[in-house]
Amino acid sequence: MTPLRIVVIGGGMAAARLAERLGGRSDVSLTILGEERHVPYNRALLIAALCQPSLLSSLALHTQRWFDSRNINLQLAVRAVSIDRRRQNVVLHNGMQVPYDALVLATGAIPVVPLISGARGCRDYRIGTIWRIRDVQRLRAMVRHARRIAVIGGGALGVEVAAALAGRCGQVTLTHDAPQLLNSLANAAVSAATAEQLRRHGVEIHLGRPVREIRRRANELTLIVSGGTAIDVDGVVLAAGARPATRLAAAAKLEVDEAGVVVTDTFASPDDPNIFAIGDCAATGSRGQALAAWRHADALAEVFGAAPGGRTYVPVATLRVRAPGVDLLAVGRWQAGASVLLDDAARRTYAHLTVEEGRLVGGILFGDTRRAGRLLHAASRPWSAVSVSSLLFESTVRMPAPRDDDLACVCRGVPVGEVRRLIRAGCAVDEICRQTGAASGCGSCRTLLQALIDEGAADAEPACHGVDAAQAHR
Ligand SMILES: Cc1cc2nc3c(=O)[nH]c(=O)nc-3n(C[C@H](O)[C@H](O)[C@H](O)COP(=O)(O)OP(=O)(O)OC[C@H]3O[C@@H](n4cnc5c(N)ncnc54)[C@H](O)[C@@H]3O)c2cc1C
Structure with a gap:
């Protein structure tokens, strides 16, 4: 044939x-x-x-x-x-x-190049997006010479890029045309907490003020922000979506x-x-x-005729925003219908869980992502019995160690037992990832892999993709 x-x-x-x-x-x-x-x-x-x-x-x-x-x-x-x-x-x-x-x-x-005069149609190595390996290489080279970098766009990508650059070059400025950071991923409190953390790490933030123009000169770029403010920089990262x-x-x-x-x-x-x-x-x-x-x-x-994958869970989306002092994890259908909100202003933690037909289908955790394993478990296994109240209020301090048949990496369906076998064979994180494909999805489970390697890690709470064994086997 x-x-x-x-x-x-x-x-x-x-x-x-x-x-x-x-x-x-x-x-x-x-x-x-x-x-x-x-x-x-x-x-x-x-x-x-x-x-x-x-x-x-x-x-x-x-x-x-x-x-x-x-x-x-x-x-x-x-x-x-x-x-x-x-x-x-x-x-x-x-x-x-x-x-x-x-x-x-x-x-x-x-990546979208925003409608900013001076940003489009130019072949200026100082202005670019971040979408491919070559963009990362270009940005790393730029950081070696640039003292001041501006990031345009304050969604998840812009926040992460600004945080990654902070401390690597003299001054990082983040401009966002909306009044709060992280768009639909955050409420006002989370956005404010994120902004505060970025500022603490030296990022200057301009919210609700779109950049109107990028003026290019031989050795400097100037951003003209609405209202007329001029910001002089050496490089610009466009993080305005795709x-x-x-x-x-x-x-x-x-x-x-x-x-x-x-x-x-x-x-x-x-x-x-x-x-x-x-x-x-x-x-x-x-x-x-x-x-x-x-x-x-x-x-x-x-x-095309391939056999069904035979998975025992439903793959769900995960999006993680990590920056110094900022840990945000969105899981499953975080924008679905009804929601339950736990806003602990004193501890600066926030949980927004989405529910459909009485079942947890996703949510956003901010500040305290220790319950991420359970949330992911609930969202990825429609038949599981993880309830909103157990997720929000049960102590996570004494979570049982993950069992061998729990998933270390939900994206790739890698069981904890497989990871433990490789650890016993002396493999480090990179080798485990290479052999199993773990951490090749959202990458969050690298933390769990390291925890499993570390001495005494068996008692550790799964960082993201571990599954709450007690719930899983009830
Ligand atoms: C910085 C960043 C962070 C992200 N973080 C997350 C996250 O935390 N969680 C998450 O779930 N997703 C995340 N994503 C999104 C995720 O990477 C994408 O959803 C995923 O890569 C989509 O896969 P794809 O194969 O459709 O497209 P891609 O992986 O983008 O691959 C498309 C490829 O097609 C090539 N191509 C395009 N046109 C042509 C052509 N004419 N000829 C030949 N080749 C062509 C492109 O060069 C590219 O290599 C992130 C994306 C970026 C950029």
Whole structure:
């Protein structure tokens, strides 16, 4: 039988997952066309890599050899420039054509360059976004010379970048056009606490005052903020969100809207049954979530005949904002219907839990994320009996140690027992991640892996992705 030629445009997190599910099959010939020079890597850990340069070398989700061993044709540094739907070909920047039977668009999202005079259309290395490995490398080089850096955008990305830069260069200024930081992730109290912590670490914050213009001179940039304030800086990081990368699809006359490439339940374009879209570029309402990209890839692999994953939990989104003095974790459907709020102003902790049909489906924890394991457990296992009151009010001080069949990494479904086995074999965190895939999703479970390694860690509360054993086995 002639193998089905599946071509994926985009070598990111969704493509890597599809490769895991389809690689090595004799009835499929899989080609991945990636515009970046790097093998697919964990984009969610880029800011962490800004602070911890050694992390950059361990972001890869798989090695080139891994792809080769599964007969996956991974082509790096190639950009797809058009799709010839009639001939079923992808045209590359170098004129080469790649024929397909099924085409998967996994082009991700592209960072938004805000409508600021002086920010657009310039090729000034001092002004840039942070979305790829090369952006982190550029920013690290810039920090070595720049005394003053401005971050434009105070959402999760902007807050993390400002915090990562604070202490690494003389002055960091954060400007945000909304009146409070972190947008929908925070209420006024959390936003104020975050701002206070950033200020304590030397970040100057301008809220509710959009930047109108960036004036460029030979050795200095000047931000003109609404109201006329001028801020002189040496470099600017644009952290103003992202939009789906749909240019190729639109040019091929596939339906796209603001949310991405329009797809059916099977991720096919309604305009062409041989073209699919997954991950951040697909209009599924879950952009910006690595787990959603993986879920799409899992579902599409099943459309192509892969066996169902057989998971015992529902993958849920997690988003972590970490900055000095700021620990915020959003889990599951944190913007769903009814919510319960626990706002402990004295301790500066805050829990916003979302409930549907009496069941916990997600929430946001700020300041005290020790209950994260339970919240994640509740949101990822619809049949579990974790109640709002037990999550909020039961003591977490004497939480039982995670059991071997609990999950150390929910994103990748890695059991604690597997991690313990590798620890006994002498593996450190990086090696455990490499062998199991742990920490390649949101990355939060690195803390738990380290805790399991540390002496006496068996008594420790799972930091994020551990599961409350008592609840799990009731
Ligand atoms: C700084 C940062 C922090 C994040 N933190 C979190 C987090 O904490 N939790 C979370 O769940 N998610 C997080 N995300 C989002 C997460 O990384 C994305 O949801 C995920 O990467 C989406 O996977 P994807 O494969 O759809 O897109 P991507 O991983 O972005 O991959 C798309 C790839 O396609 C390539 N491409 C595009 N067009 C072409 C073309 N024409 N030809 C060839 N290649 C092309 C791009 O260069 C890119 O390499 C974060 C993202 C960023 C940038």
